[in-house]
Amino acid sequence: MFKTFANAWRIADLRDKMLFSAFIILLYRIGVAIPVPFVTADLSSMMQSASILQYLNILSGNAFSNATLFALGISPYITSSIVMQLLAVAIPALERWSHDEEGKKKINQITRIVTVVLALITSIGYYVMLESNGIITIPDGTSRFFAQVIIISCYCAGSALVMWLAEKINDRGIGNGISLILFANIVSRGPSIVNTLWTYVTGGASGISVAVGIIIAVASVVIGLGMITFIVFMTDSERRIPVQYAKKTVGRKMYGGQSSNIPIKLNMTGVMPIIFANSIISLPATIAVFLKDGSVKNFLNNVFGTGTWVYAIMTFVLIVAFAYFYVAISFNPVEVANNLQKNGGSVPGIRPGRPTSDYIRKITNRITLIGALFLSVIAVLPIIINICSGGKMSGLAFGGSSIIIVVGVVLETAREIEGQMTMRHYKGFLE
Secondary structure: OHHHHHHHHOOHHHHHHHHHHHHHHHHHHHHHOOOOOOEOOOOHHHHOOOHHHHHHHHHHOOHHHHOOOOOOOOHHHHHHHHHHHHHHHHOHHHHHHOOOHHHHHHHHHHHHHHHHHHHHHHHHHHHHHHHHOOOEOOOOOOOHHHHHHHHHHHHHHHHHHHHHHHHHHHHHOOOOHHHHHHHHHHHOOHHHHHHHHHHHHHOOOOOOOHHHHHHHHHHHHHHHHHHHHHHHHHHHOEEEEEEEEOOEEEOOEEEOOOEEEEEEEOOOOOOHHHHHHHHHHHHHHHHHHHOOOOHHHHHHHHHHOOOOHHHHHHHHHHHHHHHHHHHHHHOOHHHHHHHHHHOOEEOOOOOOOHHHHHHHHHHHHHHHHHHHHHHHHHHHHHHHHHHHOOOOOHHHOOHHHHHHHHHHHHHHHHHHHHHHHHHOOOHHHHO
């Protein structure tokens, strides 16, 4: 992987794309630190009482707890993308648009509009939460309505700006704009994690001796490295379907007769099912944060809170469902079978045409199930540990998802760069 980035750095246009992507991420991190007018405190104290706020804070790179310009982060854009992909399956017109370039541009434009609408709604809810917790200070002589408009506009504009930055990474950078921004947000918490482990080692943690603290710190590092190794192994695993090309004679030369394969990744969907599932399942608990104390808020917290079995089960089910959904819209067995037939290729023992597409679909469904179970177990296991501990390990609840996102984004970015180097026939890479 490091060799891939090193080889890409030697190519001028790829180096420019990598530098441009790094510059955009730097701009985003600057935006995370920009304060919003009339907001004079942060939500750090609330993070301990509602674990869903900790999740939102992770996705925003601590901007949510600090109530800064990018407090809403990339969440409205992710939710908008989910909505449009679901509608593309249900609405025939959107499905037709998704198959041509002009139609994709229209879908992207609608996605932007939906993002702004969702950002506006979320900004209003976020303002209500800030005001109810006494975090907003309006100076004497300033209109309350004016302050409300300024605060809501800032958060809505910040979310739209994050969407624009992600699209710029897609257009002029190395791609995966949403994933790279999430990666930057999660990695930005690295120093605080190191500080926490150091506190355990030095005996600064309350109620824990130095010996126990060292054991906890070492075990955390070993488990983290083990999870990363396992995730890399599972992500790089693939099922190869053998393909045999028929021989044909053109003039005096014979072509074909070669053996190849169709590689199907075990984790073909990457980190998107986890991102989509967490965005959907966190909605009820997020709504509960903005409600006043009452039966409705208690019901949402008790049923859909991150420390409940319903949350763990729904996360598991949604990850599996989104894994199948994402494969269905990104991989077409019929198209693969048709391309094989046109090029004189066939799967040994399988007739060309529909039998080949059915065979590829059957293999894909099995592989997708294994990949979905892998993602679900890694994401849900820390949640189960938190539930069994009685909520004492709430900081661990999103550890599995965070590690998968970080590792998945690195691997996806490396593959993206490899693909771009292959298109340029880069000799160093091909060897």
